[in-house]
Amino acid sequence: MSEKYGNLIPTGRLLDGKPRTILFDATKCIGCRQCVHACKDWHDHPRTSVYEFSSSNWIQMDPPVLEGLSPLWARNSCMHCEYPMCAAVCPVEAITKYDEGPVVIDPVKCIGCEYCVYACPWGVISKDEVTQKASKCTMCAPRVSEEKSPFCVVACPVGALDFGLEEDMTAKAHARASEVGGETYGENEAGGTQVVMVLKEGKAAYGLKFILPTKYPAHKIPLGLMLKDLFTPRCGIPGKLRALYLAVVHPKRLLYRYWPRRA
Amino acid sequence: MLNGELFPARRTTRLPGGYMGRILRVDLTTGKLTDENLPEEPVLRKFVGGQSLALYILLKELPRDAAPYGPENKVVMMTGPITGTGFTPGGTKVTAVYLSPLTEYTLGRGASSGFWPVYLKAAGYDGLIVQGASQRPVYLFINEGNAELRDASRVWGKGARETEDLLRAEVGIADARVMTIGPAGENLVRAAMLCNDYNHNAAHSAGAVFGSKKLKAIVVYGTKRPPLHDKAKLIEAGLRWRKTLVVRNVDEKKTAGHAEDLHALPNLNYRSSLIEDHARGFDQNRITLRPCFQCQRLCPWDVEVMEGPKKGAVGHFNAGSEWLDTFFNLGVKGNEVLYLAEKINDLGIECSHFSCGAAVAFEAWEKGLIGPSDTDGLAFEWGNVATIDRLLDMTARREGKWGELLAEGPTQVASVIGGDAPKWLVHTKKGTPALHDWRPHFGQMLREIVASGGMKPQGGGSAKPPPDLAYREKWGPLDRDDPTGWPWSQVLSEQYRQFCGVTGGCWFAQMHMKPDGLKSVADSLSATTGWNFDLDEGMIAGHRSMILQTIFGTQRGWVADHDWQQVGQRFLEPIPDGKFKGFTIGKWMPQMVFDYYRLSGRHERTGRPFMDTLQKLGLEEFSEWAQLD
Ligand code: SF4
Ligand code: SF4
Ligand code: SF4
Ligand code: SF4
Numbered sequence: 013m014s015e016k017y018g019n020l021i022p023t024g025r026l027l028d029g030k031p032r033t034i035l036f037d038a039t040k041c042i043g044c045r046q047c048v049h050a051c052k053d054w055h056d057h058p059r060t061s062v063y064e065f066s067s068s069n070w071i072q073m074d075p076p077v078l079e080g081l082s083p084l085w086a087r088n089s090c091m092h093c094e095y096p097m098c099a100a101v102c103p104v105e106a107i108t109k110y111d112e113g114p115v116v117i118d119p120v121k122c123i124g125c126e127y128c129v130y131a132c133p134w135g136v137i138s139k140d141e142v143t144q145k146a147s148k149c150t151m152c153a154p155r156v157s158e159e160k161s162p163f164c165v166v167a168c169p170v171g172a173l174d175f176g177l178e179e180d181m182t183a184k185a186h187a188r189a190s191e192v193g194g195e196t197y198g199e200n201e202a203g204g205t206q207v208v209m210v211l212k213e214g215k216a217a218y219g220l221k222f223i224l225p226t227k228y229p230a231h232k233i234p235l236g237l238m239l240k241d242l243f244t245p246r247c248g249i250p251g252k253l254r255a256l257y258l259a260v261v262h263p264k265r266l267l268y269r270y271w272p273r274r275a
Numbered sequence: 276m277l278n279g280e281l282f283p284a285r286r287t288t289r290l291p292g293g294y295m296g297r298i299l300r301v302d303l304t305t306g307k308l309t310d311e312n313l314p315e316e317p318v319l320r321k322f323v324g325g326q327s328l329a330l331y332i333l334l335k336e337l338p339r340d341a342a343p344y345g346p347e348n349k350v351v352m353m354t355g356p357i358t359g360t361g362f363t364p365g366g367t368k369v370t371a372v373y374l375s376p377l378t379e380y381t382l383g384r385g386a387s388s389g390f391w392p393v394y395l396k397a398a399g400y401d402g403l404i405v406q407g408a409s410q411r412p413v414y415l416f417i418n419e420g421n422a423e424l425r426d427a428s429r430v431w432g433k434g435a436r437e438t439e440d441l442l443r444a445e446v447g448i449a450d451a452r453v454m455t456i457g458p459a460g461e462n463l464v465r466a467a468m469l470c471n472d473y474n475h476n477a478a479h480s481a482g483a484v485f486g487s488k489k490l491k492a493i494v495v496y497g498t499k500r501p502p503l504h505d506k507a508k509l510i511e512a513g514l515r516w517r518k519t520l521v522v523r524n525v526d527e528k529k530t531a532g533h534a535e536d537l538h539a540l541p542n543l544n545y546r547s548s549l550i551e552d553h554a555r556g557f558d559q560n561r562i563t564l565r566p567c568f569q570c571q572r573l574c575p576w577d578v579e580v581m582e583g584p585k586k587g588a589v590g591h592f593n594a595g596s597e598w599l600d601t602f603f604n605l606g607v608k609g610n611e612v613l614y615l616a617e618k619i620n621d622l623g624i625e626c627s628h629f630s631c632g633a634a635v636a637f638e639a640w641e642k643g644l645i646g647p648s649d650t651d652g653l654a655f656e657w658g659n660v661a662t663i664d665r666l667l668d669m670t671a672r673r674e675g676k677w678g679e680l681l682a683e684g685p686t687q688v689a690s691v692i693g694g695d696a697p698k699w700l701v702h703t704k705k706g707t708p709a710l711h712d713w714r715p716h717f718g719q720m721l722r723e724i725v726a727s728g729g730m731k732p733q734g735g736g737s738a739k740p741p742p743d744l745a746y747r748e749k750w751g752p753l754d755r756d757d758p759t760g761w762p763w764s765q766v767l768s769e770q771y772r773q774f775c776g777v778t779g780g781c782w783f784a785q786m787h788m789k790p791d792g793l794k795s796v797a798d799s800l801s802a803t804t805g806w807n808f809d810l811d812e813g814m815i816a817g818h819r820s821m822i823l824q825t826i827f828g829t830q831r832g833w834v835a836d837h838d839w840q841q842v843g844q845r846f847l848e849p850i851p852d853g854k855f856k857g858f859t860i861g862k863w864m865p866q867m868v869f870d871y872y873r874l875s876g877r878h879e880r881t882g883r884p885f886m887d888t889l890q891k892l893g894l895e896e897f898s899e900w901a902q903l904d
Contacts, residue, residue, distance in 0.1 A: 044566050053361035053569070058498035059397045061450050068498075076449065078473070079390075080565035080577055166514075169522070169571035170564070 019262055021099035022108045026157035029111040033181035034151065034162060036087045036209045038218060039192050040172040043085040045073050050167030054152065067140035067147035071164060074219055086218035090115060090136050090149035091198055091205035095227035098128035098137060100268040103241075103255035106146070113178070113206040114151035122146050123251030125241055127269060130233045133202050133223050151206070178206065185210050203227030228268060238270060281318070281335055282311035289316055292504030293356025293779075293803035294324075298332075299400045299422055301415055303488050304346055304407030308422045313401060320806055321893060324355030325777040326370045326384060326733065327820035329402065333372050334823065334897075336404070339830060343376035343383075343480075344463060344487035346408035353402035355779020356803050359393035359568070360501055363513040363799045364520055365784025367392055367567040369402075370776060371481045375730060376465050377628075377684065377706040380831040382729040382824050383484070385469055385477030387454070388593070388781050389575070391495060393568045394452040398497030409489040412461075416446055416494045427491035432458060434621040435470035436591070438492060448496045455492035456482040457623025458671040463487060464682040466628030466707070470620065473591040474565055474575035478625040479706065479731045504805035512802050516795035519786040523573045523594060525564060529557040531603070532596025537719075538854045539712035541604040543657055544634035545701055545845050548712050548853045553599075555609045556582040565591070572784045583610040584660075590617035594783060597710040601626035604634050604710065606657030615663060622671035627710035629670060631701045631843075632685040633663070636677065638699050639692045651675060685843070700843030706730035714846065715855035717761045718753070718768070723846075724864075725838050725871050727769065727821040728828040728882050733776055737768040741787040743794045743810060744771075755855075758863040762870035769875075770817035777816055818875070819892045822884050825877060829900045835872045835882030839865040878902035 017023055048062045048071045057068035063076040065088075072088040096115045099107035106121035107128060117128070117137075124144035129137045137148045152162035160166075161175040174181060185196045185208045194212040198205045201223040211218055223229060241247055247255075259266055282298065290296045290313065300309040313319065314328075322328040329351040341347040352371040360366050369392035375383030395403075399420035412427040429445075430438045439453040452472060460467035460482030467482030485491070503509055531554045534540035539548035561579040566572070574594035580586055590613045592598065598616035607615065619626050639645045640655035647654070653662050669678030680688045686705050689696040701707065703724055709731070713719040718738050726732040740750040748767060751760030771793055775785040778800045786792035793810055801808045808816075825833075847861040860867065869879035876888030883902035889895055 042564050042566075044564075046566065046569055046571075049361055049569055053500075056500070059394070059450075059500060060498050063449050080563050083561075167569070169566055169573060 017109070018264075020265060021096065022105045023111065024108045025111045026114070026153060027112050027159065031111065031178040031206065032113045032156065032176060033178040034092070034165060034207045035174040035176075035181040035185055036207065037172045037174070037188060038085060038087070039188070039194060039210055039212045040170050041073075041085040041087070042170055042172070043073055043080050043082055044169065045079050046167045046169055047071055047087075047164035047173060048073055050163045051149070054163035065136060065138045067138050067143070067145070070136075070147075070149040084213065084218055086220055087209065088134065088136060089207070090151070091134055091202070091207045092151055093202050094204040094206065095202065097131040097133060097202070097228050097231055097268070100228050100265060101127040101131040101231075101233065103127065103258065103269060104251060105258060110153065112156055114153040114156060116150045116153050117146050117148060119143070119145040119147070123247035123255070125247050126237060127233050130237070131231045131268075133229050133231065134221060181208055200225040202229050233269070281314050281332065283315055284312070286312055286315060291316060291319060291356065291804040291806060293360065293501045294319070295396050295399050295401050295499065295501060297400050298402045298404060299417065300404045300406070301422070301424075302407045303405065303409040303413065303424070303490060306409075306424055308424070311404070321816070321819065323777040323800075323816055324353050324358070324401065324779050325368060326353075326372060326386070326773065327777040327816065327823060328355075329353035329370055329372045330382065330820070330823045330827065332404065334827060337374065341374055343374050343379055343484065346406070346488070348374050348484055348487070350405040350481060350484050351402065352405070354392045354396055355777055356501065357799055358501075358779030359396040360503060360509060360803055361569045362506070362509045363780070364517050364570045364572055365567075365775075365781035366779060367570060368776060368779050368781045369395065369477075371469065371477055373481060373484045374831070375706070376463070376480045376483045378704045378730050381704065381828040381833050383480045384729060384731060384733070385479050385481035386733070386776065387469060387471055387475045387477035388567045388570075388783070389472030389475035390568045391452040391454045391471040391475070392779075394450075394495045394497060396501055397499050398495045399499055403493070405485075405488065405490060408487060412489050412491050414442060414492040414494060415490065417497070418446070418448070419497045419499075430455075430491055431461060434458065435623055436473060436621050439471075439473065442492055442494050446494055446496070451494050451496040453492055453494050456485045457621060459483075459623040459682075460486035461491070462671060462673045462682065464624055464628070464670060464673070465684050466625035468620075468623045468625050470623050474577070474593050476593070476620060476623075480625070482623050501803070503803055505802045508802035509799060512795055512798035515791055516784075516799055517571055519789040519792040519795060520572050520784065521786060521789075522571060523564070525562045525576075528562045528576050528578070529560070530554050532599045533711055534596070534600055534603070537711055537713065537716060539715050539850065541600050541710065541712040543606055544604060544638045544699055545712060545714075545848075546851060548715070548850050548855070553603050553608045553612075557610065560610070560613075567781070570781065570784055574783055578613055580610045580613055585610050585614035588614040588617065590614070591620070592616065595709065598626040600710045600712070601630040602663065604630045605637060605663055607660060607663065608658070611660045615660065615667065618664070618667055622667060624667065624671055625707070627707035628684060629667065629681060630710050631707045632681045632688040633666060634701075635685055635689050635692065635696055635699050636681075639694075639696050644692055644694050644696065650677065653677070698844045701846045702843040703846070704730050704837060704841045708846070714848075714860075715850050715858050717755065717758065717860055718764055720860045721761055721765045721867055721871060722769070724842060725765065725868060728825040728833050728835065728838065733769070733772050733782065737764060737787060739788045740764070741771065741793055742790045743787070743792060747811070755858065758860075758867055762867055763874050765871055766875040767814070769821055770814045773817035773820040774813040777820055815892060819894060821875065822877070822888065822892060822894060825882050825884065826897050826900050829881070829883055833882065834880065835868065835877070836865075836880055838882075839868045
């Protein structure tokens with residue numbers, strides 16, 4: 013696994029190393045948001061708004077209307093990219109890609125620089141206003157390492173969510189897509205992800221973004237944000253030192269961090 | 276333990292898991308809002324929550340001479356410890372209790388699910404005590420533990436759906452949840468409902484009591500969650516509970532509903548029970564399941580009518596399907612029924628109250644007792660959608676003679692029509708049963724008639740013995756031609772339904788006929804609270820709730836004899852046709868009612884609990900109301 017990534021991003025293993033995928037079947041979804049609440053419940057997150065991403069709301073079922081009051085529903089949450097841009101830009105290696113699929117932020121390492129927030133093509137990372145740490149869906153990595161499905165998947169009352177080995181889920185998604193005359197989303201976007209969706213209409217109808225099949229897609233971190241970190245006490249002295257050290261050890265990552273368009 | 280105040284200024288015992296710890300007292304006369312601490316742990320363990328805890332509070336506080344619409348009437352609303360944990364099915368319930376405006380002397384109870392009860396807890400409260408009466412229309416807004424009364428003049432007169440949308444916008448919180456009354460509650464229609472989260476209603480008059488207090492709505496929002504004693508265990512018990520669920524589906528929403536299970540459907544004021552093409556056109560509709568908070572039973576649903584004269588109409592319903600039979604009973608079939616059902620819910624009229632009243636008027640028209648000169652030209656013809664549509668508006672606003680009468684209820688309709696009309700009534704103690712044709716079914720009929728001296732039952736009357744109780748119960752025969760087993764079955768099923776309710780659970784999600792269907796509920800309660808609640812204790816908690824319900828009636832002049840004496844004649848007539856033609860439980864009355872009360876530790880004629888029943892249940896403080904001989 014790590015060969016695939018060089019030393020571009022931190023990698024790790026939770027279980028058996030076999031990649032897994034979340035399958036979201038939009039043709040079955042009724043927009044009940046039980047997955048959204050289940051995520052909050054499992055993580056003891058406060059019952060904050062289900063309509064926007066926050067450090068306590070990791071899934072957004074769109075459109076932002078009451079449960080069930082839309083004919084189409086899109087799941088917006090971390091896609092667990094195979095080539096996660098968020099991890100590539102993180103100056104302190106706080107984000108790890110696990111072989112089994114999860115892309116996980118370590119809040120202890122995170123210095124709150126927000127690079128990942130801007131780099132994620134799907135815009136699913138939030139920063140906690142109090143702790144100043146980045147936060148997003150973890151694919152329930154601790155559950156995955158116990159061979160359990162993510163809790164949102166367990167919660168779905170109509171079987172619109174599924175979880176399993178990547179090859180099985182992909183096959184299932186294709187079978188279902190051809191059955192309903194729809195298409196899949198997530199297999200190729202951003203070089204491939206570990207969330208695959210079955211859509212019955214085009215992705216635009218679901219408000220899903222068009223993302224090129226480029227690994228580590230081009231992105232933009234505002235210049236102000238980058239400079240701020242160099243010249244202000246933001247992110248703390250240890251954070252800066254760690255970022256500096258890692259820049260020296262892994263100079264290639266600077267490409268992503270400071271010359272992002274040259275991905 | 277019951278020395279000291281009910282709401283301690285400072286708790287001296289542990290607050291068990293699952294509770295937020297506070298009740299909000301809302302005095303609408305003075306505008307004062309007060310936080311009360313939840314009772315001490317021993318009281319909580321006895322009454323748990325829901326109807327039982329709410330009623331215990333009501334019994335302590337409601338003046339004996341209170342009138343249903345007087346400012347002295349109170350509405351006590353309680354969730355339970357498993358409401359809103361997120362880890363069990365059916366953890367969605369709030370139950371309101373008050374003096375019933377329908378019977379005027381027994382307990383009124385309305386219960387609802389959806390999301391509102393969960394967000395009441397998220398706002399920091401387990402329940403509410405609503406007392407006094409406001410001069411002008413107000414709504415209560417509770418946001419993260421801060422409560423305020425606000426002017427409701429802008430939404431007064433509006434239907435439930437629109438009020439919900441307007442108030443959510445007014446408070447500016449998209450996640451806020453709204454419980455409201457429609458015009459029916461404002462105009463004191465005796466069976467007005469509370470409506471919440473579009474698809475949910477608390478029937479049996481709570482809305483009318485809100486209306487009498489000029490309280491239009493309660494808007495709740497918050498981010499708190501109930502603390503859990505043992506989260507891992509709760510997840511395990513909740514998943515077990517989930518496994519017992521019979522999951523509802525879209526296809527069953529294309530049928531005539533619960534009538535199909537009962538093999539009987541009320542036609543033209545219960546004069547035929549045949550199911551014909553009542554559900555015509557339903558198969559073409561667009562249906563969406565719209566479940567309650569974290570419940571996989573999938574009861575609530577929305578419909579978009581795709582066929583017929585009401586094409587394009589939208590409806591928001593819960594599973595019950597009484598509102599289907601409501602209009603079938605008036606001779607309407609097909610998708611116009613769904614249109615009318617949405618309307619009656621939006622106006623906030625309990626559907627059976629309207630149907631049983633209007634059906635008597637329609638039958639009187641058919642038989643020539645009344646004619647156009649009595650109805651301001653409206654044709655009271657079976658299946659006349661325009662008339663029914665108009666009558667709904669008139670009822671909700673008490674317009675004209677028929678609006679007034681239908682708002683009052685079926686018995687008033689019949690007595691004004693006179694002649695034989697009183698013989699065509701379906702009612703129990705002036706209230707109306709959940710609108711189905713229960714008549715072919717022993718257990719359900721007994722349930723509707725007794726309801727522990729209240730007017731509405733909380734589940735009960737099961738025809739199948741729960742496997743989870745096999746360890747302690749031997750069932751008598753539950754046969755159609757033998758009444759022996761039924762009273763005991765009713766006593767038990769009322770206990771376990773009440774038990775599920777007092778936990779804060781929804782009895783629609785409680786699958787007593789499945790193995791683990793009751794045990795998983797008890798285990799969920801134990802994991803949440805830290806109590807070691809087994810099924811025996813659960814059954815006692817349910818029993819206690821039943822007895823409190825009768826004590827409330829006893830205090831105000833109810834006796835058990837009223838249960839079988841005050842029943843509409845039509846409700847006890849033999850089934851006119853169909854599979855169960857000729858059947859009636861009438862021939863076993865009143866013996867079945869006697870048996871029911873005796874077997875549950877109450878006197879068969881007065882309904883008062885015996886002293887040893889009170890002792891067994893730890894309710895000695897109510898010995899004043901015991902049957903002494
Ligand atoms: S979707 Fe965004 S946050 Fe998730 S792995 Fe991809 S880049 Fe990272
Ligand atoms: S906020 Fe910065 S440090 Fe934290 S995970 Fe994102 S990129 Fe890494
Ligand atoms: S729980 Fe399932 S059906 Fe409900 S919103 Fe989530 S994915 Fe859709
Ligand atoms: S059983 Fe039905 S009504 Fe009760 S909480 Fe579940 S979905 Fe709602």
